[in-house]
Amino acid sequence: MSSKQTIVTGEHITKSIADSLQYISYYHPTDYIRYLSSAYEREESPAAKNAMAQILVNSRMAAFGRRPICQDTGLVVIFAKIGMSVQIDSAQGLGDLINEGVRQAYLDPYNPLRASVVSDPLSTRRNTKDNSPAIVHVDLVPGNEITFIVAAKGGGSENKARFTTLNPNASVSDWIVETISTLGSGWCPPGLIGVGVGGSAEKAMLMAKEVLNEPIDMFELLARGPASPEEELRIELYQRINALGIGAQGLGGLTTVVDVKVETFPTHAASKPVALIPQCAANRHIKFTLDGTGPAVLTPPDMSDWPDIEYDSTSSTNARRVNLDTLTKEETATWRAGEMLLLSGKLLTGRDAAHKRIVDLINVGQPLPVDLKGRVIYYVGPVQAVRDEIVGPAGPTTSTRMDMFTEKVLAATGLFAMVGKAERGPVAVEAIVKHRAPYMIAIGGAAYLISKSIKSARVIAFEDLGMEAIYEFEVQDLPVTMAVDVEGNSVHKSGPAEWRQRIMGRL
Template identity: 55%
Template structure:
């Protein structure tokens, strides 16, 4: 599904994943470059970001909120970007831009090890507990040394490098960092986490490491993953006009189809709590019918209404409904909705008991659920389904109609009603509490 989605996006010129991220910019400015600016460089860069994200022919999702510890109000154009500046003696400007999704950013880790501690052991232990919310398979970036902020910056910057682990495997490592890269790459893939955490031999497609001298008493180490929908590009400006980009050749994608031999078609209107018990963890379903959407902010609002004893706006009724954890991209042209892939479900775990008490039928998201949530699913004979993280454009093709029902002021965090036809999902936790995120990797 990830590869099919990727090819569809190249053809349709739409985002791979609905989470078009926060924008990370690495800019190296030559001291001899003649910049003809009438405003600050940072303002110019942010104007570029705003222009890109609000392009009416290909709108991207606005995910950035201001006042992060308070109101958390959406900035409505995905600015400001996170900008890292450096200089050299050239007469050029080099820019790398990454649209980094929140699912992978949220799995970032940092520590200061003792000088005698093992970096390998720390990374392996953390990868085991990272779950699937970062949407593997992806790239693992590691920064070593400097100080806390330098290590984190190195880890992020390492993710911008090209995938070349196959070249390292072929020629063999030449230093300690390359030895660590290769060892981690091979041993992480032996953990059996696999794509989407469902089990398999490919969890990372590369491990990147950048290091920097540090204090003799410390060993700062940072780790940041990139998701399957890795999106970054680099270009150079030398005064001879704008940068130009070549579209990828569609022949580089394999011809794939979703196997349909074991797929079960399900009409949501026919489902009951008794009927749910027929489906088992690992089953692939094609859902048709009407579902509701809700993410973090909507869940918080729903619980507030519940505690106040008030009905939801516009008569929205959650009883016996499936709730899809998604914040879609706005539609363009003849789309009913833009790319609409799942967000990480564990963030909604804190609200699950309230939602079960309200009477929802089940949930759709991505990645694993925590054990207390799995226990609730079993207790209420509910079900948790997963859609493929990152395959947002593919999923959006199954959404035949979309309308906002409540909290329209929250933008992509509003409650929508989607009418879907043959939406591809997998049973992740069945009514007996069996989780594929436990059984799948265990098989490998």
Template identity: 60%
Template sequence: MSLIRQDDFIASIHQALQYISCFHSPDFLAALHEAWQREASPSARDAIGQILINSYLCAQGQRPLCQDTGIVVAFIRVGMDVRWDTKLSLQALVDEGVRRAYKDKSNPLRASIVMDPAGQRLNTRDNTPSVVHVELVPGDKVDINISAKGGGSENKAKLAMLEPSDSIVDWVLETVLTMGAGWCPPGVLGIGIGGTAEKATLLAKQSLFAPIDIQQLIARGPVNRAEELRLEIYEKVNRLGIGAQGLGGLTTVLDVKILDTATHATSLPVAMIPNCAATRHVHFTLDGSGQAVLPVPKLEDWPQIALDASAPLRKVNLDNLGKQDILQWLPGEKLLLSGKLLTGRDAAHKRIVDLIAQGKPLPDGLDFTNRFIYYVGPVDPVGDEVIGPAGPTTATRMDRFTETMLTKTGLLGMIGKAERGEATVNAIKQHQSTYLIAIGGAAYLISQAIKSARVIAFPELGMEAVYELEVEDMPVTVAVDTQGHSVHTSGPIEWRAKIANIPVFIS
């Protein structure tokens, strides 16, 4: 019979969350590196390359892989012979570990959790409460799978109550096509089948803890229907040509995971949850002997790659930019931005458009005329950093504000990740604006290009405040040009056609 002490449990949660914020798992790195090696799309290969370089820098500097350091989800299996040395509930124990991890001064993690979700949505400031699932099992150990799930991928979770005769594969393919690139592919699809609505969703989430092993499965062949589905979905999703960051390419998913269970004779519940390119999870066991012991990463295990420096890049001075300049930019063209830009996410956009609607002036110093806005909520800096990891957030959430921003503020262009909606693309074309993307999953790499940062509006919003950033050679790609041409539309179509001519897509 083991005795689990309060301090050991809390310290293990703290340690695990710090660990997964900085270190990709070896299986994910290997799969991503393999995808980079075989990728034939220059844009997708560059995106994967940036993610791999970012991963190495984060491991080296022990800083977050992504600015969105996630909502904490823990699946805990408690042995029925375990004794506890604590007066706290299991939820309170996990939350205290989360609190310490996210407020760790050596590597602060962004607090993204808001209370009163249908009302004021006030940030709890310490990323609590977490989501805890508990199962009592035989034994005298506590087994923990813990993850930090980013909002961009979690927001793409899907659930369907299919008819028993419906095709699961067809539903997955149709659904993936509606998900866009906001989940930051390439990643892993977790699928839960059976049970009830909530059970299928839990199975989908739990499946994402399994190591990436699709190539081993291809080599040995499937032994049951779930494994047959994994292989079929893996190949057919990749044949959609969505590619890294939705730019079009060979690899959209690195693996497909499936867990299933019995269900009612009239039901076929199916849930799907993607893990993004900053997939963060770890497993550990407590047996009463002390804190969890996690594997020590070795920097030599990270693939050493270099981005293609032969392609010509257009250098852009943001401080001397006008409409005549952006008219020359081509869809898919890579740019290096230098100069000053502004930031803003959902909360700041809401404040701005409300002030405009009320006929009130914007805060002093906030002027968007001929400027770019970067959709980002950065991590706090440490040491001599001017800013912490600062990758882009999903741009579609700002679509509802874009017409007003382009019409009323003099805004020249926008920077984010993933596609824009049809109405927004039309507004960009009408105003001869442009939309650029930075690579989701390369937050620390992007922060290296930021040379200064200061809050200029709405400081009470925390990471949602409006910053002015000064950047030097910040890499971006033209996703929607002034004529309304979108690479998130043209790229997947182009690569879907190319992949169709590959007899055996996955060797």
């Protein structure tokens, strides 16, 4: 047994947490960039290739601008492996030290991050204003160091986490593939899938979450071949999931996942707990060690790992320009699923909390604070602007959360169209067809790039909701894809179906 004792100060823990959260807000892990770049080169679907180009260009812009990759800067999740020969020199507990680091990171005046955490999840859901508290998992291990894994998990992918307990002889692979086929694209592929098998319900979920932070190595695994049942399952799932044809942003294509990670643990003879957690295209995480010599030193990545891709939405000869200020129902009726549009003019914003308030006012016959008739609404909660920015990163949020409000809003307001992320559910599609109000998508994972299309921004209603307030944006050539047209045709159905058939034809 080592007699050496390491003293790690509370200040070094707090600073390291704050620095790491800032770091992962604007730097993608380089392994993900290499794998996504390879997928971009191989991709044959024009829509998916365009989506990946936006994600890669956005990533490079965020790295140079040191601004968030995605407007949803995530729920903070910490895995701390504390050596049993370490003494933490602090009057505060570990959770308090970590949460102070979260506060410092999210309130950083040079790169403020979006506060998305709400307290009292059952009723008031009041924003904590600083994104604390973090979710902290602690493990005591031999040694005289503390190893931290710091991750920021977006709501779109977190909401797609799933768990089941299979019969002992049931196929894990079949359940995973069937489940992913039902998740839609709200988790922002192309990303990763974490799988935990065994233990208990909470252990399986914990394994699935933690294993997502392992290095991406699928190409290496395919080259050398599997050396364990877990690696066999990884390869099988990687191939079967990509064969679904879901593709980038659910538009249909060759790559849905760049890797699949699997962790197992002994379990009860009567059980087979299985957890599935997707990781979105933001893929924010970092690992560092504190050994008592100071806070973590985080070295910027080598930007030569980023591909030199030029993206100019206005250069597309197939894109249709749309003037939002002169829009008519007759014009929106001509838009077709899969078509690329460039939006210019005045665009309203509104997401979950704003929609609830709008519907509450409609239900009691009260006037709305903004006239929605003839307008287009964008489901977004932007990051706070800094310096000379008009608005911070402003990518779309998952639209299915607005489905429950769609019929009421369209019927009562005369709203012309909607912009968000991922597919719409049957109730929303029915309302879209009934009211002939089409739905478009912007690319999730391209928030900083999208913000450059916004030329002015002002809050016009529900200012107390913070990032969920209603803004009016003036946009210029904001690139979107028609997702559901007025006839109910959906690119999220036609795209994956086409590419699933193409892929199966090659097997």
